[in-house]
Amino acid sequence: MSILPKRILIITFIALLFQLELSGQTAGAAAAFSRLGFSAKNIAAGNTGVAIIDEGESQGYYNPAVVAYNSRLQGGISFGLLAMDRSLNFLSFSTKAGPTAGLSISFINSGVGNIDTRNSDGAEQGMISVSENLLMVSFANRFSEKLALGFNIRGYLSSLYQELPNAFSLGFDIGAVYRLINTETQAFTLGASLSNLNAKYKWDSSTIYGLDGTQTTDNIPIQLRLGFSYGTNQIGGFDFIRITGEFEEQKWNLERKTPVSGLQNGIPTEEFVTIEESQSSRFIRIGAVIGISESFTIRVGADQLSISGSNFLELARPSAGFSFSFPIEKAMLTLDYTFVIEPVIGFGTNFISLGAKF
Secondary structure (H helix, E strand, O other): OOHHHHHHHHHHHHHHHHHHHHOOOOOOOOOHHHHOOOHHHHHHOOOOOOOOOOOOOOOOOOOHHHHHHOOOOEEEEEEEEOOOOEEEEEEEEEEEOOOOEEEEEEEEEEEEEEEEEEOOOOOEEEEEEEEEEEEEEEEEEEOOOOEEEEEEEEEEEEEOOOOOOOEEEEEEEEEEEEEEEEOOOEEEEEEEEEEEEOOEEEEEOHHHHHHHOOEEEEEOOEEEEEEEEEEEEEEOOEEEEEEEEEEEEEEEEEEEEEEEEEEEOOEEEEEEEEEEEEEEEEEEEEEEEEEOOOOEEEEEEEEEEEOOOOOOOOOOEEEEEEEEEEEEOOEEEEEEEEEEEOOOOOOEEEEEEEEEEO
């Protein structure tokens, strides 16, 4: 085996391992990094966010419609401290775009570094890394006091190896938010979003293998989110309490090649036939946010509570975190921390976010 194919096999294995560790329910599906959530604040509350409009970065990752409720210029940056030389980082910027509209730009970067490559003789060939990125542009508008609609444009970029052309894809999201209750003491909101429409990676390995190269399409799962958020003020001695819950269904097509044997002019033959299968997973997530005071908040939750294909708790991602906010002149600064237990491998993941509202 030549050195170059050896490297590609190593890189592909690492990339698949990265996806398996990040998202057990959609193992084998492309862009697993993009389904882990956004920022320490939302991930701490069970990765919920499709119906939250009164707190957070107000970016369109969970639901583009929430961007319509931006009332201030705000931004945030998050860092994920993951095991096995993995990284997962977030950046967001949101602003009001008119009397009833909002605009947001969000970015996710992930990767695996310090990959040791060797040739068939075991000699070191240097260290490499793989990375995936997602850029989202969100716009939303409030059409009444109760209803807001929005959309996202998603740009995916995946880089596995310098000799293999990068994979790029455009995807689209749509979302809606409906406020059932909105008083000084209570708020009850419903949210829905449909994400990753048309999103897929296309790979071409002919630049490496020549005529033996192939063109492969990896479909990014379409995500349907339905959720609620209920909050009440001044209860049980706390500043506020919010309960959130979501249902999510993910669907994607998976291609596999199956050998088919036959006879041609009396000579046994074997060829591979591509079969496309539809895959899906369904799960729920829950979260709670407790405002201890105006400046200190505690969050707990659980993501990926499976209701199809596996045990209810097998792939669960329990999480907990806190937020501390403090004013500096005309700005409100926030510091968020979250700890998440990853399923299957059992490692703990730390997220730290810094944010500002002006």
